[in-house]
Amino acid sequence: MLDYFAIFTKGGALLWTIQLTALRGTPVDYLIRTCLLEERSGESSFTYSPPQGAGYTMKWTLHNALDLVFVAVYQKALKLLYVEELLERVKSEFAAIYKPREYNYGRFETSFKAALAQCEAEADAAKRAPPQVPAKAYVSKKGIDRKQANGQRQANGKASDAGEGDGDDSSDAANKTTSGMESPDALGESTDNGGSEGDSAFNQDAMAKKKLQSKRGPGGKPPSRKALDKPAPKKKVAEPKKKEARKWGDSSDGEVAVLDYSAGPGENGGAENGTHIAPVAMNDKSLLDVDEEIDDDYGDEDDEAENEGVAANGKPKKAGLLSSFVRNISVSVVGTAALTRGDIQAGLEGLKRKLMERNVAEEIAEKLCESVATGLEGKKLGSFTRIGSVVRNAVEEALTRILTPKRSIDVLREVRAAQAKRKPYVIVFVGVNGVGKSTNLAKVTYWLLQNGIKPMVAACDTFRSGAVEQLRTHCTRLQVPLYERGYEKDPAKVAFEAIKAAERNGCDVVMVDTAGRMQDNEPLMRALANLINLNNPDLVLFVGEALVGNDAVDQLTKFNQRLTDLADRSKQSAVDGVLLTKFDVVDEKVGAAISMVYTSGAPIMFVGCGQTYVDLKRLNVKSVVKALLQ
Amino acid sequence: MAELQHKLEQLLEPILTQLPEELSQHLRGPVPLALLLAALLLLLWGLVRSLFGTKRGNIVLLVGPCNSGKTSVFLQLRDGTTHSGTVASMQENVDAVLLRSDKSVPPKSVQLVDIPGHPRVRSKFEQYVDRASCIVFLVDSVDFMPQKTDVAEQLYEVLANATVRKRRLPVLLACNKADMGPKAHTVEFIRKRLEKEIDQLRSTRNAMGDGTRVSSEKDLLRDASEPFSFDALVKSKGPKVSSASLSAAAPDTVELERFIRRHTP
Ligand SMILES: Nc1nc2c(ncn2[C@@H]2O[C@H](COP(=O)(O)OP(=O)(O)OP(=O)(O)O)[C@@H](O)[C@H]2O)c(=O)[nH]1
Ligand SMILES: [Mg+2]
Numbered sequence: 001m002l003d004y005f006a007i008f009t010k011g012g013a014l015l016w017t018i019q020l021t022a023l024r025g026t027p028v029d030y031l032i033r034t035c036l037l038e039e040r041s042g043e044s045s046f047t048y049s050p051p052q053g054a055g056y057t058m059k060w061t062l063h064n065a066l067d068l069v070f071v072a073v074y075q076k077a078l079k080l081l082y083v084e085e086l087l088e089r090v091k092s093e094f095a096a097i098y099k100p101r102e103y104n105y106g107r108f109e110t111s112f113k114a115a116l117a118q119c120e121a122e123a124d125a126a127k128r129a130p131p132q133v134p135a136k137a138y139v140s141k142k143g144i145d146r147k148q149a150n151g152q153r154q155a156n157g158k159a160s161d162a163g164e165g166d167g168d169d170s171s172d173a174a175n176k177t178t179s180g181m182e183s184p185d186a187l188g189e190s191t192d193n194g195g196s197e198g199d200s201a202f203n204q205d206a207m208a209k210k211k212l213q214s215k216r217g218p219g220g221k222p223p224s225r226k227a228l229d230k231p232a233p234k235k236k237v238a239e240p241k242k243k244e245a246r247k248w249g250d251s252s253d254g255e256v257a258v259l260d261y262s263a264g265p266g267e268n269g270g271a272e273n274g275t276h277i278a279p280v281a282m283n284d285k286s287l288l289d290v291d292e293e294i295d296d297d298y299g300d301e302d303d304e305a306e307n308e309g310v311a312a313n314g315k316p317k318k319a320g321l322l323s324s325f326v327r328n329i330s331v332s333v334v335g336t337a338a339l340t341r342g343d344i345q346a347g348l349e350g351l352k353r354k355l356m357e358r359n360v361a362e363e364i365a366e367k368l369c370e371s372v373a374t375g376l377e378g379k380k381l382g383s384f385t386r387i388g389s390v391v392r393n394a395v396e397e398a399l400t401r402i403l404t405p406k407r408s409i410d411v412l413r414e415v416r417a418a419q420a421k422r423k424p425y426v427i428v429f430v431g432v433n434g435v436g437k438s439t440n441l442a443k444v445t446y447w448l449l450q451n452g453i454k455p456m457v458a459a460c461d462t463f464r465s466g467a468v469e470q471l472r473t474h475c476t477r478l479q480v481p482l483y484e485r486g487y488e489k490d491p492a493k494v495a496f497e498a499i500k501a502a503e504r505n506g507c508d509v510v511m512v513d514t515a516g517r518m519q520d521n522e523p524l525m526r527a528l529a530n531l532i533n534l535n536n537p538d539l540v541l542f543v544g545e546a547l548v549g550n551d552a553v554d555q556l557t558k559f560n561q562r563l564t565d566l567a568d569r570s571k572q573s574a575v576d577g578v579l580l581t582k583f584d585v586v587d588e589k590v591g592a593a594i595s596m597v598y599t600s601g602a603p604i605m606f607v608g609c610g611q612t613y614v615d616l617k618r619l620n621v622k623s624v625v626k627a628l629l630q
Numbered sequence: 631m632a633e634l635q636h637k638l639e640q641l642l643e644p645i646l647t648q649l650p651e652e653l654s655q656h657l658r659g660p661v662p663l664a665l666l667l668a669a670l671l672l673l674l675w676g677l678v679r680s681l682f683g684t685k686r687g688n689i690v691l692l693v694g695p696c697n698s699g700k701t702s703v704f705l706q707l708r709d710g711t712t713h714s715g716t717v718a719s720m721q722e723n724v725d726a727v728l729l730r731s732d733k734s735v736p737p738k739s740v741q742l743v744d745i746p747g748h749p750r751v752r753s754k755f756e757q758y759v760d761r762a763s764c765i766v767f768l769v770d771s772v773d774f775m776p777q778k779t780d781v782a783e784q785l786y787e788v789l790a791n792a793t794v795r796k797r798r799l800p801v802l803l804a805c806n807k808a809d810m811g812p813k814a815h816t817v818e819f820i821r822k823r824l825e826k827e828i829d830q831l832r833s834t835r836n837a838m839g840d841g842t843r844v845s846s847e848k849d850l851l852r853d854a855s856e857p858f859s860f861d862a863l864v865k866s867k868g869p870k871v872s873s874a875s876l877s878a879a880a881p882d883t884v885e886l887e888r889f890i891r892r893h894t895p
Contacts, residue, residue: 037718037751400753404753413830416833
């Protein structure tokens with residue numbers, strides 16, 4: 001039985017509702033805020049758990065020409081087979097009587113009840129008849145295939161290799177889509193246009209770096225800048241990671257230090273051997289605190305128009321060019337034609353491919369495009385508008401919406417609030433191996449120090465040898481206290497004791513470094529959940545590489561899932577924020593930002609963009625969106 | 631005049647390039663050309679008007695957190711009723727409304743825009759602020775305390791906006807749901823509380839360069855020596871923030887309408 005049905009405008013004015021049983025909570029508002037406005041409207045249903053009682057399932061449909069939304073709400077326990085049919089029927093019947101600025105639709109009740117009765121009867125009849133193949137079968141099958149493929153990759157242990165797996169995945173994905181792009185009238189933009197423009201989006205970064213370099217003075221060579229120009233070295237994570245030991249001893253001249261102190265105990269052991277480690281000069285501002293001038297202008301769409309219909313290999317695709325031209329003409333002249341699914345799909349296909357080339361995980365690109373399509377279908381075009389640019393704008397808006405943080409990312413504000421309560425603010429850094437947890441922990445520490453906050457570092461990576469030494473080197477340089485209990489100790493306990501110690505010593509923030517772990521490693525995930533359970537941190541930061549492709553989704557989903565399952569935190573998601581590392585080496589392939597935010601719902605709070613303490617930034621939403629689409 | 635012409639050409643450029651080639655071919659015939667000329671003249675006239683006319687726009691912007699009642703106020707002002715109620719907005723509402731609750735003066739028509747409060751769509755504000763003549767910042771005075779920090783953050787963003795500061799757009803802090811009696815906090819309380827919150831926010835924002843901060847925000851952040859107050863903001867050439875109580879449900883929109891009347895052309 002249906003519980004509730006509502007028809008309202010996208011502006012938020014209710015037009016007609018029917019309540020068939022007493023409704024608990026506010027399912028419709030929940031649907032709008034957590035699904036429709038989160039680019040998830042392409043999904044087919046959504047669940048809501050009211051404050052008391054059993055959950056609801058919601059299904060919906062949009063009428064984009066009239067800007068109307070239709071929502072059906074029913075008990076989650078029920079499997080109502082007729083809801084989609086009902087929504088479609090009600091949509092077309094209501095659209096026929098709808099007038100803008102008219103709010104009195106009391107008479108619609110009879111039509112609705114008739115439609116409901118008919119749908120119920122048909123569903124009953126269908127139940128008795130042999131089962132039919134659902135229309136959407138191929139979509140879900142594709143989803144399953146992908147999951148299976150993922151599963152296999154993990155089974156081979158390949159998914160664990162972030163760097164390599166990523167390369168494979170994205171080229172796979174690219175191949176797949178190119179072969180899927182045979183449709184001659186696809187509005188796809190050239191794949192290799194905008195490469196240079198993509199770079200230009202990051203010119204400002206480069207400029208900021210230059211400024212920084214010149215600040216270092218004539219003698220101070222920028223440390224291992226070269227490493228940035230090369231693609232990240234491939235590495236095997238399964239075996240303990242070995243990093244090249246970088247020079248750190250000669251940087252006492254005020255130059256900003258290179259951060260990578262990770263090394264096996266034999267190779268380095270710096271502090272251990274009593275080598276002198278010079279404290280880092282604290283006068284360079286963390287890039288977080290450096291203002292940048294942002295140029296707001298978006299790239300022209302004209303060159304894109306020229307590129308339309310040009311195949312990926314650069315040769316003009318004749319049929320594509322012609323038909324997209326014809327379409328342009330027809331749309332321009334007719335003016336008020338409604339967008340069909342086919343039109344949108346053609347325009348989206350190219351954008352989806354582009355997103356995937358920019359390293360957005362395939363699954364996410366698909367969902368996103370599905371959601372944009374749902375929001376556009378049936379929309380009336382104004383005169384002289386090209387479908388291509390309408391679709392592009394919609395995608396751009398969607399990307400901006402996704403990246404715009406939903407919750408405050410003002411860590412300092414939260415730290416100050418904790419200070420007032422005389423309670424240390426606890427940040428836990430989690431993530432898979434080798435993504436730069438410790439290094440970026442040090443950068444955040446540096447930034448906190450510069451803002452007059454007293455941090456303490458807790459070495460809770462009691463797993464990988466050398467981890468504690470690496471942290472000690474950072475702490476010595478930054479001159480912040482380190483809490484460590486060596487290896488072989490339960491990390492949860494170490495964190496707990498560290499927090500107590502911080503309270504005693506009047507430290508404001510406890511930075512908890514944890515061992516990198518693969519998302520499928522059950523015992524280690526359990527240990528992490530335990531750490532979070534015991535210490536109830538204020539902020540769980542997921543550290544992820546910008547280089548990661550399809551695996552980003554898997555990593556974050558599993559971390560979130562396992563941590564919420566295992567830990568009894570009242571929060572909906574375990575990961576509160578994302579720190580995206582190695583952002584400087586990905587150029588325009590900034591798609592991991594989208595994948596991670598979309599999967600976790602957590603904002604990107606910091607972006608690591610280099611090898612020195614100051615190389616920490618906030619995500620610039622505009623330039624990321626620009627890089628994704630150009 | 632030459633400059634004007636140049637501007638005009640720039641203005642027309644995107645329109646011309648947007649037209650498909652075939653169409654622009656057609657446009658070169660004599661009749662369309664005359665039409666084009668007429669259109670050009672019209673545009674020119676508009677340009678001259680906008681150059682010499684008032685700088686402020688004529689839109690009244692309704693902003694504020696989710697559930698503060700923006701859409702209810704919008705419907706109340708436009709239709710004199712909130713009809714069957716509202717749900718969270720996904721899109722802005724734009725329409726002309728007639729201010730008519732004060733019977734002693736003739737009704738006045740203004741353009742009202744209701745921007746959804748959801749953080750993902752809030753940025754629509756920036757699309758409209760260039761055409762705004764004043765801003766109404768709505769607050770839910772019943773459910774205020776649990777969300778005071780977020781409300782302050784959103785208000786801060788409005789006050790730090792480059793256009794708001796440059797044009798010194800007047801802002802009304804409108805405390806909605808006044809019909810709830812003792813459950814609703816007073817205007818004075820909310821104003822004081824927000825000042826305090828913004829003061830704290832300012833100290834942390836000072837330390838946060840998100841790469842998107844514009845110089846206008848730096849102005850707002852300057853002289854953090856004394857505690858933040860809306861009155862001090864006016865003295866430092868910032869926007870003027872006045873406050874009023876309001877109810878979309880009761881309805882009581884007198885103060886709101888007075889503010890809008892005063893600050894629209
Ligand atoms: N008691 C009372 N309730 C009100 C008043 N104004 C609005 N409400 C209620 O507050 C809720 C939210 O109102 P909306 O107008 O949808 O809020 P909004 O600001 O448009 O919310 P978003 O669109 O999500 O940003 C609704 O349930 C209204 O009935 C009022 O003056 N008094
Ligand atoms: Mg609303």
